[in-house]
Amino acid sequence: MTDTISYVHCPVCGLNRTLNRAKVATLPNPQKHDLVQFRRQYGREKGGKCKGFPRVGGLTIKQAAAQPEYRHYLSRILKQARLVIQELEEAGVR
Secondary structure (H helix, E strand, O other): OOOOOOEEEOOOOOOEEEHHHHHHOOOOOOOOOOOEEEEOOOOEOOOOOEOOOOEEEEEOHHHHHOOHHHHHHHHHHHHHHHHHHHHHHHOOOO
16 A cells, blocks of 8 residues: 655745745745855765765845856846746736
């Protein structure tokens, strides 16, 4: 027998969380959240272990908007967010 697990899937970023985790998850403050994150990539150690991708910096939305190389991505996020808002409003969510 299989069980069904319910997930919340973010239509903007694609993040999936189970409903139990989504209830306790908090949305980041967009004024402080680093939309663009920089991470250092380490190679695998002997034995196949990876040190991961530690974060070494980032840019907020306003900081990223000031740099031309990120404008296209920000425009795509804005367009998607507007579509999500439109769908929510049409569904009667306020």
